[in-house]
Amino acid sequence: MRLPSWLKRRRFTTVLGFTGLCLVTLALTKAAETRNWLPAEPPSTPKGAAIAKPACPAPANPDPLLGARTREPGRWVGRRPVRADLPIVVMAGHADSQGMASAGTPGFMVDKQGQPPMQQGIRDELYWNLQVQKAIVQQGLNRGLNISAYNPPSFTIRNDADPDTNWSRAKLWSARGDYILEIHFDAYRPHGFGSGLIPAINRPLNVVDESLAQAFGRFPRNFRGGLGGPRRGIGILEIAMLEPPLEQKLRNPKTRSNTVNCLAERVVDALVKGVS
Template sequence: MAAGLILSGVLATTAQAPHPQENDPLTGVRVALPANWTGRATSSEAMEVLVLAGHADSQGMEGAGTSGAAVDRGGARPMDPRMRDELFWNQRVRDAVVTTGQARGLKIRSYEPGQLTIPNEEDPRTNWSVGRRHHDAGGYTLEIHFDAYGNHGVGSGLIPNLRSSARRIDESLALNFGRYPLHFRGGLGAPRRGISILEIGKLEGQLEQKLRDPESRHAVIAALALRIVEAIQLGIGEAPATQKFSSPPDAVDSVPQGTDHRTNAVDE
């Protein structure tokens, strides 16, 4: 099948975000935990967006991310033997988001630690350290993740940073991918350092199959990147009259606390 036809088919199923209670045709189940935050803080077009690949500095140690269902359950070979499959896909979506965003005029860039294992979380080269500095300098930091498969994972969604008020960018991404509780697992390390986490979806099923298939891989990554970039653009600019930034009337914004590692806690 021609790449153009694959791309058209993928974009047709991902151009419009599904209703919050429906599974996404590409990314699958969405987070269904109670969450009552709303991103209202505005961002200027001059604000720089920094995009990180989750687990880029924690390979071979606790918090390395998920290997994905294909490897753990299906016996498939890792996409890159140096790293978990999640990081492999995190990096590719990160790079596609930056390329797409720059082509659309966004002030956006990526960061790569340059070393797959940095044991000291406070090392100035880690995602956490770089993301915190970028946030504190007035920028917006987004870390890309894929969630764990099966019962270990929760689903797609946005976990906003805890170092400052949630932004309209967070709100726009949450409306598109789903909304995690503000203090998910008691407050993860990245959000506490000013980094918002975007869970693309569980690394399993159709999403993982399409990513692993060379015939559809590039189209899927391009479609995911476009969705993320369009959500960022909507969050930075004035919302159209038909777009309302609001959250469903959920009850409480909390879940039982868990151990905080350099990862989304659902990855195993």
């Protein structure tokens, strides 16, 4: 049977097309084979793309990020449920007591290695408390927490009862049901105890206290006979002792922001778990 000329043309085009496709495939396969013999190219980062942030060390005990947990552990359990939109206020420990007896730890590198403080006029503990506080609030907002920061107007407020101190604000806001978390670094060894939560004393302990304690460790509820902060509703979170290797990772400009963010991520993970 004779095919109409248009159909013959079409068949011819189809055959040509198929042959062409095979040749292209073959060429590509050949190219891939050839490339296997070349050294691997470094992965290209598209211009303007954010550099992927290095992963944070996974929690463990002993912990690669935080070091040792408190050597004096408590036995309390936080069971009271909380609202999903629990208002969380994050404070920086010693933010109103610079130049006073309770200024916080200078850290191992300043005290024992003679390094200059991170910022003149304030203890290194406060410097890092402030960095971590800021990162916690940023990450917490991104993850949908009802979270905010409080910072007193001056680094030195001599009267504890001044309405602008961490203590006065905590007392007020804790009474209305806010969760008050104050960020601290503990002293270096042998003075420091290690990481952990010293929970509030003025209210029943809740699932957010429990979640933070599981992530960081727990101090006895009446640690040192009951500290001023916890009596006013402050949960004191000792992130870690301010000593190497963590302190070096914080001080090294190349690893600083990642380290601060990883510390904040541990806190925010625990807060998110606590309220959900």
